[in-house]
Amino acid sequence: MKILLAYQSGLTHRKDPYINLVPTGLCYLHACLREAGYDSILANFSAWPTSRIKQELLNHEPDVIGISQWTHNRHISLELARVCRDLLPDSTIVMGGGHATFSYEDILIEDSPVDAVIRGEAELTLLELVARISSNTEWHSVDGMAFRCNGTVIVTPPRKSLEDLDRLPLPAHYFDTTIGLDIELQSEFIVTTRGCPSTCYFCSSPDFWGKKVRFRSPAAIVEEIRYLQQKFGLIYFSIRDDTFTADRKRVLEFCSLLQKHEVNILWNCQSRVTAIDEELVIEMKRAGCECIQLGVESGSPRILRQLGKKITPSRIEDACTTIREVGINLSIYLISNVPGETSEDIRQTIELVRHIQPDDGYVSPLAYYPGTKLYKDAVATGKVSPGVFTDTHQAAIYAAPRTDHSSTRLLKALAKNPQNDPERFNRQKERLGFCFTTNVIAGEWYRQRGDCDNAEKELREITILQPGNPWGWFLLGDLHTTLGRIKKGNECYARVLQIIPEHCPSKTAQSSQKKTGPS
Helix, strand or coil, X not given: CEEEEEECCCCCCCCCHHHHCCCHHHHHHHHHHHHCCCEEEEEECCCCCHHHHHHHHHHHCCCEEEEECCHHHHHHHHHHHHHHHHHCCCCEEEEECHHHHHXXXXXXXXXXXXXXEECCCCHHHHHHHHHHHHCCCCCCCCCCEEEEECCEEEECCCCCCCCCHHHCCCHHHHHHHEECCCHHHHHHEECCEECCCCCCCCCCHHHHHCCCCEECCHHHHHHHHHHHHHHHCCCEEXXXXXXXXXXXXXXXXXXXXXXXXXXXXXXXXXXXXXHCCHHHHHXXXXXXXXXXXXXXXXXXXXXXXXXXXXXXHHHHHHHHHHHHHHCCEEEEEEEECCCCCCHHHHHHHHHHHHHHCCCEEEEEECEECCCCHHHHHHHHCCCCCCCHHHHCCCCCEECXXXXXXXXXXXXXXXXXXXCCCCHHHHHHHHHHCCCHHHHHHHHHHXXXXXXXXXXXXXXXXXXXXXXXXXXXXXHHHHHHHHCCCHHHHHHHHHHHHHHCCCCHHHHHHHHHHHHHCCC
């Protein structure tokens, strides 16, 4: 039984490094199939010409093809399915993902190239489906699916969610059987929960994962990080949970384990403003958290209510103040072009941004996604057609006309928040004691301003107090190299490789320095 899991982003070039990534869920499906003994290949066909995709399909001749569909790639994923159907007419083609889960009727039209859609969490459903196909057993009674039969779309009972996420195999164990992935970059992004405690109107997470948030154990997360560090030399990670801090006790245990085992990584995560407190943020920083991303969305109470955020500007300010005072970089998400948004709403958001002083942020126009309350209400009231995602070829369907007036003003506000207070690093050190995360952030801050002496001082302190921490040596090596001190830089990179033998940036830097010669 041969299986191909495929993703195609819809982008037409590979200049953006993130085009070499696939959805994390697809990686888990691949790992589950491999662990169960199936011959599974995970393929990223983004920006590939059709001729090359066809060649790969013929090389593998899969019996089952699984395609990941999200709103942004909804059209090209169906085109991929048609290519697969024409080339391999006897293969079973299955589609899943965030868009397919809620728009299965759009997919399962008459003469559709797709045999079935897996709805929601897919691991157990796909394993059962593949097992039945492999044994030539009828599969139409498998829970968690939709399919077309005799001109009618049939939906089977929903699949019960997987309770113990620690049972899932680590995707990185099976990255050697992939095509078109940047494996090291893919490995930086880890997921430790499924679900979100919030019910924002613009997000489909509650309907996709269910109302209950499920968690991986701290020990399992640290085990994955240590494996990735050993296998790929990674020292930076991005935790992509909807709300990583949803379980406070779990996060504190995770941070304690990172410190106990001296893992010495830097990482970022997403949180909700109501899931932040001083003790938690301090322990996160001590464990290497250098950036927290908050879904702020707006500074207007009216717009926050309209988006279903259930937070207030004052609560936002409290959370951001805590993050800033402890000394973690603050990143925020804002939503623009909300229907009915006024100049006063925009002014309130700009005023909030001015007060909370984020280090960076992202502005996204409000868009419709299937499975969200926003979209359901818009269909119910006739604001959008039920067939809008099929009829429209734009990657995103926006809730209001894009004048960019709102987005431009918010982006300008985000750009006007330079941090010009170096004394804050001394205050943070007095508060937390030595914390290498403080030194890293301070060192980079000084370096960006051309103060290389203070940058070197901050980084050297890490190498003295934590000689087994790769970050001090790596950033110091980078600083030396930038200043033309090639020999010193090379010595620092060598120290990194003594600690993390597979650290790719240090290997690359050493190789480059050998070509340019000593200095």
